[in-house]
Amino acid sequence: MLDLWYKNAVLYCIDVETYMDANGDGVGDFEGLTQRLDYIAGLGITCIWLMPFYPTPNKDNGYDVMDYYNVDPRLGTLGDFVEFTRQAYERGIRIIVDLVINHTSDQHPWFQAACKDENSKYRNYYVWSKQKPEDIEEGIVFPGFQKSTWTYNEEAGAYYAHRFYDHQADLNLTNPQVRQEIQKVIGFWLALGISGFRLDAAQFLIEIRENKTQFNVDSLYIYLKEIRDFLSWRRGDAILLAEVNVSVDELLPYFGNGDKMQMLFNFIVNQHLFLALAQEKAAPLVEALKSLPNIPEIGQWANFIRNHDELTLDKLSDAQQDEIAAALAPDREQMWIFDRGIRRRFAPMVDGDPRRLRLAYSLMLTLPGTPVINYGEELGMGDDLSLEERNPARTPMQWSSEANAGFSTAPPEELVLPVVKEGKYSYKHLNVLEQRRDPKSLLNWMERAIRMRKECPEFGWGKYQIISADNPCIFAHRCEWHSGVVITVHNLANEACTVTLELEEGDGERLIDLLGDQPYEAIDGTSHNIQLEGYGYRWFRVGCQHL
Helix, strand or coil: CCCCHHHHCCEEEECHHHCCCCCCCCCCCHHHHHHCHHHHHHHCCCEEEECCCCCCCCCCCCCCCCCCCCCCCCCCCHHHHHHHHHHHHHCCCEEEEEECCCEEECCCHHHHHHHHCCCCHHHHHECEECCCCCCCCCCCCCCCCCCCCEEEECCCCEEEECCCCCCEEEECCCCHHHHHHHHHHHHHHHHCCCCEEEECCHHHHCCCCCCCCCCCCCCCCHHHHHHHHHHHHHCCCCEEEECCCCCHHHCHHHHCCCCCCCEEECHHHHHHHHHHHHHCCCHHHHHHHHHCCCCCCCCEEEEECCCCCCEECCCCCHHHHHHHHHHHCCCHHHHEECCCEECCCHHHHCCCCHHHHHHHHHHHHHCCCEEEEECCCCCCCCCCCCCCCCHHHCCCCCCCCCHHHHCCCCCHHHCCCCCCCCCCCCCCCCCHHHHHHCCCCHHHHHHHHHHHHHCCCHHHHCEEEECCECCCCEEEEEEEECCEEEEEEEECCCCCEEEEECCCCCCCCCEEEEEECCCCCCCCCCCCEEEECCCCEEEEEECCCCC
């Protein structure tokens, strides 16, 4: 049997600078994060994904890297990082980190050297054009905040490419020297004990701008295999989790034959899940799952509700986006960004309704793949729409009702971002300590649900099948692995119902309740009639009791 640890993992995304501040300067740090490892372990997390923590001008939340081999001094030292990693592994928690190699900051020494000297080896580390490119306004990623994808540099006397902001110069990944540098970066962090990387903007790594001065490659995807090969040579169980938001017919090459990415974020299912939640119908989710390609045995989908960016809805039609807007984010001016997504955390989208929160996270935990939780989701944290761009959903973690939500002892004006202070999502009553004392809190529910998810490897390892139901609001599916079968049933509507499932032959055995939105009467014998409250859910194991 393949030993693929990520198949039954539970990932937790953390931005170090907004998680816990140990030295009172208003910025989270590795010392503070290390202090919170027992909390993370108690939640049931098996792998932490760290957002960028490298030295940076911090114009794009750390995704503008100016030194790949160090820790941002605000967050600590390499020694602090190693101590954090050591203590995480003592608690059975793996670490993966963001690998940002599509571009560097324009403050990176490579780019600075490239601008100063046309004959420097670093000149070909980036993509240049002496003439104004014809595609200068094509492919803009951040409409309304970005004017072009090429910018003229006076010192260099040429235009440089930047798929993202103009302070993020694109690396020339067709240059073998650049690829060797990136291998050194990968090897460096693997040597410090991490278990892999989240590959930022992976779809842009295969993009080659028209420029006759650059190197050529035979295949756009060959570089992904090169990264994977090097990773596996250095550490056999290390993984690549790729950010790839493309159409369904473009997904499979990123997995290859099992020789490229091990995991991809499931943007297709995520966007259609929100459409299903808005419509209170299962059809969008069912159609999205059926549209996915068959992936290699070692491949895996990473399922999520929200991440640190906007909720991207670009794979949905305008009409479908309008449905989601009407139901979950009606104020387009305040709540939307880049003409394609919602800049809110999930809880405010459903008005903090605990039934709908549990329903969504129950789906995330049980859909085929590996669940990824963004910090604060376990509490149902809110947002601050007065903040710019994507920052409303990036406010500091809320630990207690003390000043600054227990995140920092610094004066409030010195915090890296303000904590949520007003309304129903204020830290004064929505925080870790309050929810720990409440047996009915989302935090306590999440701990129980994660524990049960880890006891059901079928969700991560098994083959899945959609189960037909006699109600369009019901999403039901089964996962089978080795001799085990689990079934989940979710009611996406507000009205209670009794649903009849069309089960597989052999699934007529007793259905054992594992987890539900409330206590239900045990199902009698082999009946397929299942009761569900509005926004209710039930997880079952087929056959006998199992621990």
